[in-house]
Amino acid sequence: MLVLASSPGFADTVVDQGRQLLDEGKGRAAWELLESRESERAGDTYYDFLLGLAALEVGENTRAVFALERVLALDPSNLRARAEIARAYLALGEAETARQEFETVRRQGVPADVSLTLERYIAAAKRMEKGERATLNGYVEAQFGYDSNVNAGPNRSSITFPSGFSVPLPPDVKANEDVFAQLGAGANASLPVNANLSFLAGVSGSSRGNFDKGQFNIGSADANAGAVVSLGRNVLTLMGQAGLVTLESSNYRSVFGVTGQWQHNLDARNQVSIFGQYAEMNYLTNRQRDVTRRLGGISYAHMWREGAVAFGSAYLLNESPERPHNSQHRFDGYGMRLGGRLSVDEKTIFFGGVSYERRAYAKALPADLGRQDDQYGVVLGATHAIASDWTLTPQLSLTFNRSNLELNDYHREVVSLAIRREF
Template sequence: MGKHTLCFIVLITTAFAIEANTFKEDAAFTQLKQLITANEQSSAWHYAKTLEAEYLGDADFDFLYGLIALRVNETERAVYAFERVVANKPNWLDARYYLANGYFKMKNYHGVIDIVNAISLIENIPDNLKASFAKLQAMSVSQLNKQAVYVNHSLAAKLGYDSNINAGTREENILAEDNILGEDILLSNESRENSDNYLALDYQLIGSKALTQTSKLVFSGLGQLHAFANESNYNRLLVDARVNYQKEFENFTTSVGLKVTPLWLDDSYYRTQFGSTIAINKQINNQWFVSTEAYLGKTNNSVNEQLNTSDLSLQMAAQFALVNWRHTLSFAVSQEQSEHLENSHNDKQTKAINYSSLWLINPQWLASVNIGYQHQAYQDKQPFFLETRSDDMWLLGTSIQYQYSNVWIYRISANIQDKDSNIPLFSYQRSDISFSVSMSF
C-alpha cells in the first residue's frame, strides 16, 4: 500500500471519528436538552426524530433520545437507544437505570433484575441511584409474584348518619290535582323523609392471574352490609362479583367480562343484576388516560317480577394526572326497559356527567371531591299521576383520608343529593356523613 493511500485512509477514518462524536458539541444537543429540561415532551420528541438519521448511534444523542422516548411512551425505541448506550459505555450508570425503567414498562421484569444484580457488583454507586435501582428491583419482584396469583383484601367499618334513608319526600300529602283519585292523600311516615344512624361493614377482594406478558384474568368481589340503628327494615346486604379478561395491545388495552350483583333488603333476597361488559382503555401519555365501557344485562326482582328490566349502558371517561392531582371527567348514558308492557311507565333513560378530583396533599393525606349531575327521562305516563316523569339530580361528595400505614386508613366523608322531579312525590334532599376505618392485607 502506498504512502499517499495510507495517509488518505487515516484522514478519512479520523474525519469519520470526529463527525461521529460531534453531537455533544453541536447546537442540536443544547436545544434538545433544553426542551427535555423544560418538560416540552411533544416538541422534544418531534425534534429528536428529525435528528435520527444524523445522530443515531452517538451515545450522547441516544441517551437524550431514549429519555424523551420514555416520557412519550415510545418504550421500545427508548429501550433500543439505551441498549446502544450501555453497549458502548457500560459504565454510564444513568443509562443502565433508564434501560431498567424501559424494561419495567415493557414488563421485562427479569431484565430489570439482571441489570440491578450487575449494578450491585459495582462499587461507589451514589446512594440516591442505588436506592432507585433497589426500588425498581422490588417493584419487579412484586410484579413477578403477581404473575402467579395476586390477591389483595380490604376490610372497612363505617359509622354514619343518613338524613333520608328511604329517599322520601318532605311533602305531607299529595294534592288532589296531582293524582288520579281527585282527592288529597296524606302520606304515611314510611313514605316521607326518614333519618337514622348506621353501621356499615365492607369487604373487598381484588385479584389477578397473569396468562401471558400482555394478558391476565382480573377478578373482584365486594360485600357491603348496611345496618341502621332504628329502621332495621332498611338494612341491606349488597354483593358485587366480577371477572374480566384483559389484553394489552400496542396502543390500547381491552377487556371483556361478566358481573353479578345480588341485593338483600330487610333480611330477604330482593333482586339480582347481572350482565356482560366490554371496555377499551388507552394511556395517551404520562398525563392523559381515556376509557370507554359498555354494559348489557338484566335485573331480576324476586319480590315483584313486574320490576324486571333489560339494562344497557355506555360510559366514557378522560383522566388528567399531575404529580399530586388527578382529575376525571366522565359521561354515561343508560337505558332500563321493563320486560312487561304494562310497566312501560318505569322505562327510563339516564344521562349523567361526573367530575372527580383527587389531591395528594402529602404521602399520608389524600383529599377528594366529586360533583355529578343526572337527568332521568321516563318513557311513558305514570298511571297514578297521569304525567310522564322527569327527574334531575345533583350530587356532591367530598372526603379526606389519612393513611396511617400500608395497612390502616382513616377517612371522613360527606355526600349530598338534591333531586327535583316534575312529580313532587319523587323530589327529595339527602345527606350522608360518615367516618370509616379500613385495613388492607
C-alpha cells in the same frame, strides 16, 4: 464558520425547548422536537436524557432505553437516568432488570421520599416477576357515618297535587335521617395464562345497619368473573357479573349482567376507554318493576408528571321493563362524570368528583306529566395510610335529585369515616 458558530446556540435552544415542554407536561410535543434531532445530537448526555424522558412520556419505551443507555455509558453514576431506564424496562415487561436497576438506585442513599417511591416500583417489579403465578388479594373495611336520608325519600311531610289537594306522607316514605355502621369485605383472584391473557374473578359483600331506622338496613353481595386481554397499547376486558341486594334482611333485588371495556393507552399519561353494560335487574318483592338496563359510554384519563390524575366520562343509558305493560318503569337518559385525585405526600391522597344524570320516563297514561329527573352528585374525601396496608378514609357525599314529581324530589348528605385493611 457561520454554521459552526451558530450550531451550539441552536442546539441549546432545542434542548431548552424540550426541557420546557416536558416541564409543562407536553410530552408528545417534546418527543417530536427532540426525536427529529437524534441523528445529530445522540451522544450528548443531557440531550439523550431529555430524549429518554420524552420517549417514556409517549410510550416509546424501547427508544427510551436506547437513549438512556447512551447516558449511562458516559455517566454511570447518573442516578436519575438509571431510575428512568428502570421505568422503561418495567414498561417493557423486563421486570427482573427493572428491579435490579431500582435497587441499585436505592442503595445510593437517596432521600426518604424518593426511597418510598422506589419501594413502590420495586414492589411492582416483583409482582410482575411473579406474573405467571396465580395471585389472590382482598380487603376488609369498617365504616361509620351519618346519612340525612337513608331511604332516599322526599324531604317534605306532604305532597301537593296539581288540583291543590295535599296528602301527608307516611313516616317511612319521607326522608329519614340516621347514624349507621357498615362492614364490608372482598377478594380478587388473577390467573395469568401468558403475557397477554389473564382470567379474573372476585367477590365482595357489605352489610349496613342504621342505629334507629332498622327497616332500611341494607346488604349486598356481588361476584364477577372474566378475562383481560392486552394487545400492545390496547386492553380489552369482558366480565360477567351477579349481585344481590337485601333490605331489612330480606332479598330485595338481584342483578345479572355483563360489562365490557376497550382501553387504549395513547401514551404514558393519557388513555381513552369505551365501555358498555347489559344487565337484568329483578325486584324480588315486586316483579312488576323488573327491568333490563343498557349503558354505553366513553371516558378519558390524564396523569400529570407529579402524579395527579383527572378523568371524565359521558354515557347513554336505558332501562326497559321486562313486562311491556309497565311502561312507567322505562326511561332513557344520559350522564357525565368528572373527577380526580391528588397526592399531597407519600401517605395522603385527596380525591373528588362531580356527576350529573338525566332520566326521562315514559308516560303510563296519556294524561301523565311524564316523570323527569335531574340528579347531581358530589364526592369529596381523602385516603391516608396509617400503617402498612391500613388506610383511613373520611368522605362527604352529596346527592340532589330534582324531579318534576314531588314524590321523587329529594336531597341526601352522607358523612362517613372508613378504616380499611388490605392483604
